[in-house]
Amino acid sequence: MPDVSIFHRPKLAGQLADQILHTSPTSASPSGVFLAAPRRTGKSTFVREDLRPALEAKKAIVIYVDLWADRNVDPSELLAAAVRAEMGEHANAVAKIAKGFGISGGKVGGIDFSLDRIGIGKDVTLAQALGALSDEIKQPIVIVIDEAQHALTTQAGMDSLFAMKAARDELNSSAHFGLRLVCTGSNRDKLAMLRNSRDQAFYGAPLVPFPHLGEDYIDWFCKHVGLPAALDPAAVFELFKKAGWRPELLGAAADALRFDFGIAAGDVPSRFAEAVDEQIEGATSETLRVVRALTPLQTAVLLVLAQSGDNYRPFEAATVEKYRESLTAAGEPAESAAKVDVPSVQAALQALQEKSLIWRASRGVYALEDASLREVLLDTGSGADPAAPAQM
Structure with a gap:
């Protein structure tokens, strides 16, 4: 079976x-x-x-x-x-x-x-x-x-x-x-x-x-979730889309309700929606906690990489200038931005690799370790174009 x-x-x-x-x-x-x-x-x-x-x-x-x-x-x-x-x-x-x-x-x-x-x-x-x-x-x-x-x-x-x-x-x-x-x-x-x-x-x-999980998965989830009251598959599907099609966030939200032994059956749908939002916020917050612990230059390098995508050229003069612009937009002193050079960028890239924020192919091509990081940076305003007026 x-x-x-x-x-x-x-x-x-x-x-x-x-x-x-x-x-x-x-x-x-x-x-x-x-x-x-x-x-x-x-x-x-x-x-x-x-x-x-x-x-x-x-x-x-x-x-x-x-x-x-x-x-x-x-x-x-x-x-x-x-x-x-x-x-x-x-x-x-x-x-x-x-x-x-x-x-x-x-x-x-x-x-x-x-x-x-x-x-x-x-x-x-x-x-x-x-x-x-x-x-x-x-x-x-x-x-x-x-x-x-x-x-x-x-x-x-x-x-x-x-x-x-x-x-x-x-x-x-x-x-x-x-x-x-x-x-x-x-x-x-x-x-x-x-x-x-x-x-x-x-x-x-x-x-x-690869096709993401769809409404048939949500029907199955609602059937087997085992909460004190039934969930509406249509409402859960909207939550699932909001959660980036990640089933583990729905599962974690359901677990939070299972261990709330005093929850009333009538409160289950609204509490489940709140729990999913909490899981989404928690995942985003953990990512941002790591990002906010970076040095100013590491942050600048990460943002420029996120904005550049496939066109990222880490050591070109134009890219180095973008790092400097990002530092200036973040409020760093002009003399700090002026000191950015290839060795300091190399050190920043190495640190970002060690923190599992970026990935490096053996030929020296860099990319974000997790593609969802770019969306998190842009959604929070952390990834604003360094050439644009400061948003911070």
């Missing part, structure tokens, strides 16, 4: 699975499919609980890896570990590799071969390992990489993406049984870096906005 503690989306999962596995000479899907959705809107849960089972129901082997599972581990190693784990389930594929390369090591399934020799810069490439796996299972393989943009943060991570491209090209030939890549990410701009440029591994792959 399905788990009633999780809202399932079988129709969407089936549609996506069909498209992912679809083979057509006019389709770019074999290049990989990219699904973008804001963080905490249910994307990862859907991938694990719905999409993976739907792909497996269509006789595909699914290898899932979350590149945010351990941010202290290089993304390339997380990806290689996921491939090794699947290989460990197929002794004949391991035997084929061991025989072909004459490698000995730890015992795996009675075979003299150590799986830790598979990976970037190892004895056995990811393409070779996946090729052997494809020949053994005679089924399509789907590799799902959650938070795939994190691979761009290290050179080894970027190399692993090209290794996946090599494996994809090989396994989609007539000699094997197919490989599909599904990359998900919480920031559309960062995810697009994987497929917008000709020098990226998945140039031209489809980038699909």
